[in-house]
Amino acid sequence: MTALPFAVMTPAPLRQVRPAGWLQNFLERQASGLTGHVAVSGYPYGFKFWGSQDDDTRGAYASWWPYEQTAYWIDGALKCGYLAGDEQVYRQALEEVDFAVRHAAPDGFIGPANLREKDRWPHAVFFRAVLAQYEISGDTRYLEALARHYRSTPHPMGWDRDVTGVEILLNLYQETGQPDLLEQALDLYRRFNRKWPRHDASIESLLSERRQTTHGVTFNEEAKLAAMLFCATGEEVYLQAAVNGFAKLDRDSLLADGLHSCSEHMGGKDARDIHETCDITDHAWALGYLLQATGDARYADRIERVTFNALPGAVTKDFRALQYFSCPNQVVAAANTNHNLNTFMRGLNWMSYRPDHEVQCCPGNVHRAMPNYIARMWMCDQRGGIVAALYGPGRLQAQAGKERVGVTIVAQTRYPFEQGVEFTIQPEKPVEFAFTVRIPAWCKRASVRVNGREVDAELRPGSFFALERTWQPGDAVRLDLPFELALEHWPRGGVSLSYGPLTLALPVTARAEVERENSTTLQRMRTLGEAYEPRPAAERADFPAWNLYPAVAWNYALCVDEDSLQSLKVEWNPACADPLDAGSPALRVRVPARRVRGWKLVHTRKAVQRGHWMENGEMHRGRRTVEGDFLYTPPLPNPDRLAGRLEEGVEEIELVPYAATLLRVTVFPQARG
Numbered sequence: 001m002t003a004l005p006f007a008v009m010t011p012a013p014l015r016q017v018r019p020a021g022w023l024q025n026f027l028e029r030q031a032s033g034l035t036g037h038v039a040v041s042g043y044p045y046g047f048k049f050w051g052s053q054d055d056d057t058r059g060a061y062a063s064w065w066p067y068e069q070t071a072y073w074i075d076g077a078l079k080c081g082y083l084a085g086d087e088q089v090y091r092q093a094l095e096e097v098d099f100a101v102r103h104a105a106p107d108g109f110i111g112p113a114n115l116r117e118k119d120r121w122p123h124a125v126f127f128r129a130v131l132a133q134y135e136i137s138g139d140t141r142y143l144e145a146l147a148r149h150y151r152s153t154p155h156p157m158g159w160d161r162d163v164t165g166v167e168i169l170l171n172l173y174q175e176t177g178q179p180d181l182l183e184q185a186l187d188l189y190r191r192f193n194r195k196w197p198r199h200d201a202s203i204e205s206l207l208s209e210r211r212q213t214t215h216g217v218t219f220n221e222e223a224k225l226a227a228m229l230f231c232a233t234g235e236e237v238y239l240q241a242a243v244n245g246f247a248k249l250d251r252d253s254l255l256a257d258g259l260h261s262c263s264e265h266m267g268g269k270d271a272r273d274i275h276e277t278c279d280i281t282d283h284a285w286a287l288g289y290l291l292q293a294t295g296d297a298r299y300a301d302r303i304e305r306v307t308f309n310a311l312p313g314a315v316t317k318d319f320r321a322l323q324y325f326s327c328p329n330q331v332v333a334a335a336n337t338n339h340n341l342n343t344f345m346r347g348l349n350w351m352s353y354r355p356d357h358e359v360q361c362c363p364g365n366v367h368r369a370m371p372n373y374i375a376r377m378w379m380c381d382q383r384g385g386i387v388a389a390l391y392g393p394g395r396l397q398a399q400a401g402k403e404r405v406g407v408t409i410v411a412q413t414r415y416p417f418e419q420g421v422e423f424t425i426q427p428e429k430p431v432e433f434a435f436t437v438r439i440p441a442w443c444k445r446a447s448v449r450v451n452g453r454e455v456d457a458e459l460r461p462g463s464f465f466a467l468e469r470t471w472q473p474g475d476a477v478r479l480d481l482p483f484e485l486a487l488e489h490w491p492r493g494g495v496s497l498s499y500g501p502l503t504l505a506l507p508v509t510a511r512a513e514v515e516r517e518n519s520t521t522l523q524r525m526r527t528l529g530e531a532y533e534p535r536p537a538a539e540r541a542d543f544p545a546w547n548l549y550p551a552v553a554w555n556y557a558l559c560v561d562e563d564s565l566q567s568l569k570v571e572w573n574p575a576c577a578d579p580l581d582a583g584s585p586a587l588r589v590r591v592p593a594r595r596v597r598g599w600k601l602v603h604t605r606k607a608v609q610r611g612h613w614m615e616n617g618e619m620h621r622g623r624r625t626v627e628g629d630f631l632y633t634p635p636l637p638n639p640d641r642l643a644g645r646l647e648e649g650v651e652e653i654e655l656v657p658y659a660a661t662l663l664r665v666t667v668f669p670q671a672r673g
């Protein structure tokens, strides 16, 4: 098999896919930035875990997490290096994959012995890299090694994340068709549901209307398994569960940049609700399985929205620093500005752009987001057809049609910084197959031309459209996707603007300071006291941590409503060389706005903080009030009193793609009339 039997579509293997244009540039920046120099993020990066039989987790670090975090990086770096054609980055990651596979125990178990009986979550993270290398090389020894691993030792179910082995088992079943791997996946999933019937990701909870409040990464990683189990078994209840769980997530927690709030537990939809960077990667990855299971184009729209907005909005554009927590409205990002509504680590540096963080999952997981997007742009259906599922510049080299004829499809575009895609289809000889394109749900006026002639058919927003014909070498498919401005509504009377797949935001020019004393170290010393143990770090001047403060006015209310929306002008910028560059953004929208008096940064000396700390030689966890000097992005002004706080004069402010911002206002108060 190369696809699970009930999947509507399945990603083309990595070896068939290449990015181009701005996506290639993004990966090259990753490679010359943090992905290629991950040691600057500090321990556990720069140390070998999967790539060594030495145990570097002794002392205070004796745990599973160094294996989880380094596995995130291995997976991201392997795919990034391969897709970008950066041999050095690719080899660096491959070395660790190959070492672990070659040094399996005699019974087949891969990885450190202390993870044999418990905590198999890091294995699921690492094995995604092993599966990627199988996709790249086609070498079935990688599959055999993983299958042997799962047959070596009874799989534990000590904590809920142990269930993530299901993802790997089903990938192995997909490639090998060996029924015991499916049986093991089903058994693992049953044990999870028996042990935690009320967990937010259990079948029972997913099917219910209960609000979900669990940890964001946990939810995405576990809830998506139901979609995969549907693809493997065709059991409708799995599909309903996954669809309902992710619909509830949107209903309760979706934010303006396309990602749900998770700080780190799922929260609400306020302009200051924040998300953990890990979830940028994990949510898009999870939605990819829902897309495969349902063939519902709206999941692809959502993957694009996360990848084009939330992802670039949480990293510096040179990919040398990232936020742990990011947010639609963040007008300050420094060592004392985490305004987390959930109070978790409030007041600390978790919203600052820096190469390291106190918890190091995000500095590993961030490497996977864009490579995974590119890896799923092209899908295959079950009848030899090809689906252009996610858009952007690149190409696919695959086989298509009943006779499996070789075909190259090139997507030429700057999408989403251009309103369409030009596909060129080059089969080795004329061949009949369905080439399916996506009509995003936001696109009301899409059109498709084949060799210049418009296709006369209804192109329904939020659907896939199949072009079935005998394709000749050089055939061209032009897909036009006119963007439209849309006004979206948020709590406290907030509004945001989107334009096609792009969220728009006011870029807030920053006064940027390079951090002189490492605030991550200071925070850890303060909370751990005598228990503090320095973590090996490899700081470099060309990978600084930043403190960003607003240098311009940002406190505007938008004078816009549904009626006046269409009078706004979108100015595309033909001189834009880099769509992530705030200095020359791909487009600008001028919007009338009025300043709001007294809407300013929150400055406070006390913070209620949920976290951990040492007291009298004992570790405490919970909520406490800490003293310090804290600076927060403020909540939206009370909408009932807004009218009395508006300045008289109407100004024009310029909104740009969220992707090009570091500090920003995305959700604004709405000034009527």
Ligand SMILES: [Zn+2]
Pocket: 276, 277, 278, 279, 360, 361, 362, 363, 365
């Ligand atoms: Zn994280």
